[in-house]
Amino acid sequence: MADLFSVAAAVLPVLACLVEWAGSVGISERHHSHHDTYVISSALSRSFAFAMLLMGAIGLMLGWLCDMGGFDSSADVVVPFFSAFVIVLFVLWALMRRYRVSLYDDFMDVRPYLGSVRTIRYDKIERMEWRGVRCGTGFRSLEIISAGERPVRLPGVLDLEHILVHIDRDDALVGGMPQRR
Numbered sequence: 591m592a593d594l595f596s597v598a599a600a601v602l603p604v605l606a607c608l609v610e611w612a613g614s615v616g617i618s619e620r621h622h623s624h625h626d627t628y629v630i631s632s633a634l635s636r637s638f639a640f641a642m643l644l645m646g647a648i649g650l651m652l653g654w655l656c657d658m659g660g661f662d663s664s665a666d667v668v669v670p671f672f673s674a675f676v677i678v679l680f681v682l683w684a685l686m687r688r689y690r691v692s693l694y695d696d697f698m699d700v701r702p703y704l705g706s707v708r709t710i711r712y713d714k715i716e717r718m719e720w721r722g723v724r725c726g727t728g729f730r731s732l733e734i735i736s737a738g739e740r741p742v743r744l745p746g747v748l749d750l751e752h753i754l755v756h757i758d759r760d761d762a763l764v765g766g767m768p769q770r771r
Contacts, residue, residue: 688701
């Protein structure tokens with residue numbers, strides 16, 4: 591069983607780092623000819639990949655030291671402990687990399703962490719409310735409520751200022767724009 595955890599501690603961080611190196615352009619906003627796309631900050635996803643790499647390496651090194659007799663603990667306990675951290679962080683990283691908001695002239699497409707793409711027409715928005723705690727950007731998450739639809743929550747780590755300017759529905763924003771900290 592420890593061998594499976596050793597493989598997870600070695601392979602998942604390397605996979606995440608390769609994806610970050612090959613697929614990230616380093617910006618969280620991409621302008622296309624007919625729409626703008628907002629994703630989770632590349633600095634955040636790179637930090638997750640680096641944390642996985644660091645914890646995987648520490649786990650493998652401590653497991654090796656346990657096998658060599660450097661510690662009284664068993665590698666069968668130490669390696670799965672660090673691998674569990676790597677696996678959980680890998681799942682969080684993969685979900686965060688999946689999230690995307692694409693803004694068009696009359697509607698937006700939100701690809702959530704889980705589930706299918708949701709389309710929200712700007713003219714069908716009944717209200718938008720700030721929810722949750724403030725994120726690193728100084729904003730809370732923005733919940734968008736449309737007529738006859740489930741609410742959609744945009745996380746505060748996105749560039750919500752630009753998204754709100756593009757939606758241009760200040761009449762639906764309950765409480766107005768919050769002040770940054």
